[in-house]
Amino acid sequence: MKFIEENITAxxxxxxxxxxxxxxxxxxxxxxxxVEKQYVEAMVESFQTNGPYIVxxxxxxxxxxxxxxxxxxxxxxxxxxxxxITFGSTPNDPVKLVFALGASDSEEHLEVLKKLMNLLGDKEAVEQLFSASSYENIRELIV
Incomplete structure (x- = not known):
């Protein structure tokens, strides 16, 4: 599993x-x-079709x-x-962090979500993600 590694952060x-x-x-x-390029477009289409549920x-x-x-x-x-950016989710806008998620089956999906929820459940870690200027600033958060 590739989880917020240096080559996939910006x-x-x-x-x-x-x-x-x-x-x-x-x-x-x-x-x-x-992932394939078409997966990226599928994410965009999902947002356009289903709205800001991804926030x-x-x-x-x-x-x-x-x-x-x-x-x-x-x-x-x-x-x-x-x-x-405003995504259209009144309680949660504007969006500062975007985590693109790819999972090849439901078990992986749950594993990735669990890692992400553990990270996002830590208020201090989230503050560091908001204010970081490079991967070095967050390396120790990504365990």
């Missing part, structure tokens, strides 16, 4: 729309070979699509947006 990302932010986070996974907590979005849309390996990328 900081101070400039994006102006939710779709653009989802593509940046998704393309980190696609460019590393963990899972204040300032945090977790786009994903179905495994059959092109996942090779369980993976989670993270981008930190320079300027937060």
């Amino acid at each position: 900081f101070n990302v400039q994006a102006t729309t939710p779709e653009e932010a989802i593509r940046v986070a998704g393309n980190l996974l696609a460019d590393s070979g963990y 899972i907590a204040p300032h945090i979005a977790m786009p994903h699509a179905r495994p059959e849309d092109g996942v090779h390996e369980a993976c989670t990328s993270m981008i930190q947006l320079e300027t937060p």
